[in-house]
Amino acid sequence: MSLPHAILALLDFEKSSGYDLAKRFNSSISFFWSTTHQQVYRELGKLTEKGWVEFESVSQSEKPDKKVYHITEAGHDALLDWLNKPAPAARFKEPMLIKLFAGRLLSREALHEEVDAHENRHRKTLGYYREVEQRLKAAPGEVKRRYLLPYMTMRLGIRLEEAWLEWIQEVREVLNEQKDPLQKD
Amino acid sequence: MSLPHAILALLDFEKSSGYDLAKRFNSSISFFWSTTHQQVYRELGKLTEKGWVEFESVSQSEKPDKKVYHITEAGHDALLDWLNKPAPAARFKEPMLIKLFAGRLLSREALHEEVDAHENRHRKTLGYYREVEQRLKAAPGEVKRRYLLPYMTMRLGIRLEEAWLEWIQEVREVLNEQKDPLQKD
DNA sequence: AGAAACATGTAATCAGTTACATGATTGT
DNA sequence: ACAATCATGTAACTGATTACATGTTTCT
Numbered sequence: 001m002s003l004p005h006a007i008l009a010l011l012d013f014e015k016s017s018g019y020d021l022a023k024r025f026n027s028s029i030s031f032f033w034s035t036t037h038q039q040v041y042r043e044l045g046k047l048t049e050k051g052w053v054e055f056e057s058v059s060q061s062e063k064p065d066k067k068v069y070h071i072t073e074a075g076h077d078a079l080l081d082w083l084n085k086p087a088p089a090a091r092f093k094e095p096m097l098i099k100l101f102a103g104r105l106l107s108r109e110a111l112h113e114e115v116d117a118h119e120n121r122h123r124k125t126l127g128y129y130r131e132v133e134q135r136l137k138a139a140p141g142e143v144k145r146r147y148l149l150p151y152m153t154m155r156l157g158i159r160l161e162e163a164w165l166e167w168i169q170e171v172r173e174v175l176n177e178q179k180d181p182l183q184k185d
Numbered sequence: 186m187s188l189p190h191a192i193l194a195l196l197d198f199e200k201s202s203g204y205d206l207a208k209r210f211n212s213s214i215s216f217f218w219s220t221t222h223q224q225v226y227r228e229l230g231k232l233t234e235k236g237w238v239e240f241e242s243v244s245q246s247e248k249p250d251k252k253v254y255h256i257t258e259a260g261h262d263a264l265l266d267w268l269n270k271p272a273p274a275a276r277f278k279e280p281m282l283i284k285l286f287a288g289r290l291l292s293r294e295a296l297h298e299e300v301d302a303h304e305n306r307h308r309k310t311l312g313y314y315r316e317v318e319q320r321l322k323a324a325p326g327e328v329k330r331r332y333l334l335p336y337m338t339m340r341l342g343i344r345l346e347e348a349w350l351e352w353i354q355e356v357r358e359v360l361n362e363q364k365d366p367l368q369k370d
Numbered sequence: 371a372g373a374a375a376c377a378t379g380t381a382a383t384c385a386g387t388t389a390c391a392t393g394a395t396t397g398t
Numbered sequence: 399a400c401a402a403t404c405a406t407g408t409a410a411c412t413g414a415t416t417a418c419a420t421g422t423t424t425c426t
Contacts, residue, residue, distance in 0.1 A: 002280040003385075009287035019405050024224035038384065041407060051241040066405060083291055087299065093416090095187040096272040097217040097341070103334040106268055114272065135366055137336040144367045149288040151367060152359060153191045156282070156352045163348040167341045174337060182322055182336060188413080204377050224414065226379060251377060276386095 002088060004052075005044055006033050007160055008079040008105050011053060013150075016121075018044050027131070031125070031157040052078050090125055100171070103120035111175055126161040134175055187273060189228055189237075191218050191357055192265040193256055196238060198335075203229050213317070213335075216310070216342040229254055237263050285356070296355040314339055317361035325328050 012026055017126055018031070031032035047053040052075030071079070076155040096118060103111050119141075136144065144151075173179040187317040195201070195209055207222035237260030240252040256264070266288075281303060288296050321329065321336055329336075358364040 001386090002278065005280075006283045009283055012287060017405075018407090029286065032275070032279040036387070037405090038388085038407080060404095062198075067207060069222050079287065080290060083284055083287060083347070084295065086302065087284050089281070090277070090279040090281065092217060092275070092279075093187065094217040094277075094278045095190075095324060096275065097214075097338045098191045098194055099272050101335050102197060102264065102268060102327065102339050104331075105197070110275065111267065117271065117275050133204055135261065138280040139308060145270040146289075148367065149287050152356055153282045155355060155366065156246060156349070159343060159348040164341070167344050170340060171337055181340065182333065186412090202377075203379090221375090221415070221417085223379080 002033070003035060003039065004047055005079060007043055007047065008052060008075055008082075009042065011069060011071040011074065012079060015068055017066040017068050021069075029153065030155060031160070045061065047075065050078075057166045098174070110176055112172075115168055115171055115175070119165065122161050122164045122168070126158065126165065129158045129161065134159070187218070188220060188224065189232055190267045191262060192225065192228055192232065193237065193260055195262065195269075196254060197264060200253055202251040202253050204251065206254075214338065216345070217338060232260070235263075251309065254358040257352070293360055297357075300353055300356055300360070304350065306351045306354070309344050311350065314343045315344065318343070 006025075006029075007021060010021060010029075016024065019037060022035065022040045024042070025033060025035050044053065044055075048055065048069075052072060053069045054072055055069045057065050058068050059065045096114060098107070099114060100111070132154065133151075138149060139147075146149045170181070171180070174181060186368060191210075191214075192206060195206060195214075201209065203226045204222060207220065207225045210218060210220050210225070218233055229238065229240075233240065237257060238254045240254045242250050243253050244250045281299060284290075284291070285296070317339065320337075321332060324332075355364070355366070358367060
């Protein structure tokens with residue numbers, strides 16, 4: 001029930017094509033909402049039927065046409081309605097933690113590999129957020145004001161990534177038996 | 186593709202009924218995998234057909250019968266196969282952050298309400314984890330050894346909750362205009 | 371007396387993923 | 399030559415949620 005409203009929220013900021021929306025989902029806000037272009041196209045069809053969005057076909061020279069969607073007044077109202085209700089519960093599914101949970105069935109090497117892979121992934125993501133952060137800090141005042149709350153969502157992303165990386169260090173120490181976290185020492 | 190393996194991982198630790206599995210999902214490991222009893226029952230049916238789990242009906246005096254499921258050798262093998270493959274990607278969906286992202290359309294009061302509700306939720310969860318942590322630290326050595334890696338997954342839960350709470354403070358300061366995080370001062 | 375917890379499930383629907391399909395342009 | 403990016407979509411399937419259904423015991 002949140003995807004259509006996430007799309008409306010993005011379009012309310014800036015009109016864009018389905019393809020472009022999918023990209024926005026999978027770059028800037030991927031850490032709290034991700035999806036595929038297939039789902040976006042399907043959802044845009046439903047939103048068009050409801051009259052919450054409309055599109056103009058833009059023919060680009062030498063490139064395939066694109067449909068640039070924008071939010072309508074009815075769509076804006078629907079978004080406001082949704083925003084004024086309490087947010088649905090979060091859903092977090094992390095298969096890697098199932099592996100760690102049952103990790104006593106794996107070799108130390110296999111566990112280290114998994115942990116290394118995750119460290120790379122999280123370092124990369126954190127690096128990306130910090131880049132975006134620096135770019136935003138260098139932007140004009142009006143942009144900063146407009147993007148203040150979207151930026152705050154990214155601040156959480158940064159804090160969560162930092163927490164992950166600290167935890168990964170702790171796991172490594174435990175795997176190497178340099179630390180026994182359940183002893184009260 | 187991870188739920189059946191999450192069930193196998195839990196059963197590999199300790200046999201239990203469908204009802205009980207659902208409870209285990211929604212208490213100890215809910216922060217990285219949650220589900221409903223309906224889904225668990227359906228999945229247990231499939232796992233039984235595959236021969237990866239089996240059950241015994243236990244008639245309890247004065248209570249309805251329960252089916253106590255345990256993992257089979259084939260199930261253990263299937264779990265090991267899955268554990269030896271790289272973990273699928275994580276999925277995190279947090280509707281509250283959609284609200285904050287589009288928060289410029291809301292009143293300051295509405296935003297504060299949402300933030301307060303989240304602070305309560307995360308404080309409660311963190312309190313619960315810390316209780317479990319204290320109980321584990323007081324447990325016998327064999328229990329500690331057995332639950333070392335499951336405990337490490339909870340350690341991440343603790344760190345993520347702490348990160349959320351710190352971030353919520355930051356959001357509050359920004360909403361109260363006590364802080365402008367995009368100024369490089 | 372009523373609510374919550376114990377215990378199991380079916381049915382219907384909704385959300386999300388994977389596979390397939392097409393065709394042009396740009397970069398290595 | 400080959401991969402990647404731009405740009406759009408359909409179809410099939412799998413995963414997850416919500417509503418419904420039943421009956422007991424224990425707690426307030």
